[in-house]
Amino acid sequence: MENSNIKLINEDDIKYILEHINDTFSCSWNNEQFKKVMECNSSITFILKKENLILGFISINKLFDSLDVLNICVNNEYRHKGYGTKLMEYAIQYSKDINCFNITLEVNIHNTNAINMYNKLGFKIVGQRKNYYFNKDKNTYENAHIMNIKGD
Numbered sequence: 001m002e003n004s005n006i007k008l009i010n011e012d013d014i015k016y017i018l019e020h021i022n023d024t025f026s027c028s029w030n031n032e033q034f035k036k037v038m039e040c041n042s043s044i045t046f047i048l049k050k051e052n053l054i055l056g057f058i059s060i061n062k063l064f065d066s067l068d069v070l071n072i073c074v075n076n077e078y079r080h081k082g083y084g085t086k087l088m089e090y091a092i093q094y095s096k097d098i099n100c101f102n103i104t105l106e107v108n109i110h111n112t113n114a115i116n117m118y119n120k121l122g123f124k125i126v127g128q129r130k131n132y133y134f135n136k137d138k139n140t141y142e143n144a145h146i147m148n149i150k151g152d
């Protein structure tokens with residue numbers, strides 16, 4: 001993980017992600033979704049870079065004293081190497097810096113890798129959203145856990 005750093009996303013990064021590496025992220029955000037988050041005053045996206053490679057991103061939204069994780073994704077060639085944790089830890093520190101003491105996210109109940117990562121970081125399951133995600137392959141809706149961590 002040496003030499004990796006986290007910075008705010010810009011238009012060129014979005015272009016690069018969509019043209020070159022969105023497939024390797026396999027988390028299906030399109031241009032509109034990235035732009036919508038960029039244009040929203042309460043939202044912010046950070047990318048994790050190693051040299052010129054974008055390895056992952058996290059998008060968060062601030063609502064009063066809470067932060068919502070809108071999306072987090074690591075390039076699938078670089079998964080399970082600690083980069084997702086690095087992005088989440090950055091977001092947790094950022095939330096403390098801006099006095100948000102409560103972070104919430106939704107995660108597909110079948111997404112064990114992500115659930116394991118959130119558990120390791122101290123998130124707890126606090127509820128469920130029925131039929132929150134649409135699974136294109138199975139043509140069905142799937143439930144989400146709502147997970148939360150409270151800061152000091």
Ligand SMILES: CC(C)(COP(=O)(O)OP(=O)(O)OC[C@H]1O[C@@H](n2cnc3c(N)ncnc32)[C@H](O)[C@@H]1OP(=O)(O)O)[C@@H](O)C(=O)NCCC(=O)NCCS
Pocket residue numbers: 025026027071072073074075078079080081082083084085086105106107108111112113114116117118120
């Ligand atoms: C979820 C995601 C962001 C995790 O990022 P990552 O860089 O792979 O995660 P890390 O390397 O930091 O792993 C942290 C912990 O998560 C769990 N985990 C991650 N990948 C795992 C895998 N392939 N198998 C089992 N557990 C895994 C483990 O508990 C791991 O801790 P460990 O290294 O001690 O085993 C990444 O898998 C991803 O981009 N997935 C697709 C998009 C997605 O599902 N986003 C979540 C939306 S809610």
